[in-house]
Amino acid sequence: MEPKKYIDQNIDRFLEELFELIRVPSISSDGQRKEDMRKAAEVWVKHLLAAGAEKASVFESDGHPVVMGEKILGDEFPTVLVYAHYDVMPVDPLELWDHPPFDPIVKDGRIWARGADDDKGQSFMHAKAFEYVLREGLLKCNVKFLIEGEEEIGSASLPAFIDAHREQLACDVILVSDTGMVKPGQPTITSGLRGLSYWEVEVTGPSRDLHSGLFGGAVANPINVLCKMIAGLTDERNKVTVPGFYNDVRELSSEERRLVNQVPYDEADYKAEVGVKALCGEYGYTTTERTGIRPSFDVCGIWGGFSGEGAKTVLPSKAYAKLSSRLVANQDYVAIGQLLKSHLETHAPDYVDVKVQVLHGGKPYECPIDIPAYQAAARACETVFGKLPVPYKSGGSIPIISTFEEKLGVKSILLGFGLASDAIHSPNENFPLDNFKKGIETIIQFYKEFAK
């Protein structure tokens, strides 16, 4: 039976099964929900087994339980690992929901519930695509599922879980549906995620706060100095001035840049959304490129001296800032972390003490669009949507994707079907039924294309 026909014939059952999962209020941040977390995991196991998984069970982790299940054809076949999460965000403020968040309904062509998109709705498409390819005898690759319960709280237990189950998780590619489409009807593969470097800078001037009248003008003010240091880190073209900062940035070909810029973009809308009169970014790049394929430099916080009401005069002893850079392929966050630290400490004028602490870092992620798995996903999209996907470079980070690459040595294909209007993490979360159905169909086509 054609996938579309199978989906249409079974959609009521699919929804009833999905709703069973949605009805479990598996809010991972809520300490009162431990039983619900396990229950959601068990619902997943039931449906994986029903779909045809050879084995599927609930595994313990350092936090909420993890579901793993699989269908293994043999070592000679390539392996796809489906990653998803069964946990959801809290629902406050409850009074803003038009319908109870854990009582799913279909209305106006959309599924309405907490988790309808993120990630119960999107992940369940994988269960149903898996069911189809097994029932139809089409499966030509091994399939493994890894479904965690802590994605919304930072996936803290997952890295250790991966280490402990490295063999069971071995695969050739990871398939994830937890992202979105750049606009309705436009299939999208998130092919880039920025990494991060994060620093805290402490500038010490005099050893104690001084009277700004008696000493002002003769003793360096650490806030003035910190401002100069920060100002000097970018130039008038909004490029980072630290030597070596761009050394490992992969410059995209003009064809790649053309593809990246397919993302719909309206400057007036963008400015209105963030509430600015004008945009500001690295010279020579579009907004889409500035947030997708170029590193950024932001001061996330700054403090020092007097910030109360009125006009207290002081020449403070200390000033602080939290600095961050979003990184892109192939920047190494460890190297960049050290680069800025050493740049600032080395160039500190002798009238202040400068200490820089590298607080945090994360690898950028990039999925080349010419690898077989991406190409398979692209052809699947074309078959279902009638057009090729946009390779979307997201400015944000999904740390676990970099962790997968680091620990399992494989790329992830971020094939998401959410829309901006889905209100994930907000009241009245929803997911268009059409996206749910097209998502299942696209995943089915992916299996067909990936292992012909």
Add this chain to the structure above:
Amino acid sequence: MEPKKYIDQNIDRFLEELFELIRVPSISSDGQRKEDMRKAAEVWVKHLLAAGAEKASVFESDGHPVVMGEKILGDEFPTVLVYAHYDVMPVDPLELWDHPPFDPIVKDGRIWARGADDDKGQSFMHAKAFEYVLREGLLKCNVKFLIEGEEEIGSASLPAFIDAHREQLACDVILVSDTGMVKPGQPTITSGLRGLSYWEVEVTGPSRDLHSGLFGGAVANPINVLCKMIAGLTDERNKVTVPGFYNDVRELSSEERRLVNQVPYDEADYKAEVGVKALCGEYGYTTTERTGIRPSFDVCGIWGGFSGEGAKTVLPSKAYAKLSSRLVANQDYVAIGQLLKSHLETHAPDYVDVKVQVLHGGKPYECPIDIPAYQAAARACETVFGKLPVPYKSGGSIPIISTFEEKLGVKSILLGFGLASDAIHSPNENFPLDNFKKGIETIIQFYKEFAK
């Protein structure tokens, strides 16, 4: 009788009278001390009358009472107004005092008590010098006293009091002993006080805090922008870059600069005192000049974004700073306030909104060293100490001195005898007996020199 002999003969009585004043715990900031404030004022009245004032009484103000007293010879004589204050600072932490603060003693050649220097000891020298010139029939000018009870809490009620008693306070010069000597044995006249401009800057980027991953690089970060703005306000020679900022700064002659630099200064000591490895200030000026005769630019506070523990990423909506400049003669704080406000607002890039509020301001004060009253004080110092006074340019501000000039149109001679070791505002405040006696003598000589 020679002044010195008179002082030596009467010193025990002088001290007993001063101690009566000191024993009243007239802490102006302490709401429980209202009766003591009045009592201290009454002690002053008693001693002014005893010294020979024609009239002296306690006057009401909007705050603590004010003492006025006078000896008027006639309209044809010049008038000296002595300004002082009878209030003192709190005494906490009491356990650090070696002797109870309001139980004065003389030990090791010093008077030990709260107010021993600031300003009961210093002001009482005026009462006794006044007594001497009257008893000896030497007075050749009118003398008025104005002794307030709110100096340590900002003299809030005094401007209105001056307005209400402008005629009674009319004078040709004001004489004040509430400052110090640059070193023991070196008479000092504080001939300059810096003024102040104080601003609060608010920079708004996006209308709400943004995800630094999704928007970082494309939307201006208000902290980055604020740092650039602040950095741009001074150049590599540490000069303020705002056009017009230095227009009204009086450039001192090389002879004046030589006098100013007589202040003892040891760079190693200075650096050790403030705890820095190197000093930093306007190119072409000494430390003494940088804090005395040149304006400064300090950021007194800065804040924006995230300042908690850890590495929270955010592209904040707003950033703030408190800026201040100490001003020197003849800068107009109103004009400078507007100058920087308009400079920052006019040069704000179009991708942020910049609002600058002028929060506060105060006039710089300068006493020319060639006016008769200064010259009289200088000769008086020379007679008593054997050397001319240093014209000391203080970097701080004493707002009431500018207020006197503004409201009464006269200069103040700041002829102080305190030492750095006097520990004013601290436990174990003290005042060398020798300074007390030489102070009385110098003031007597001033009267002789001022109105020959």
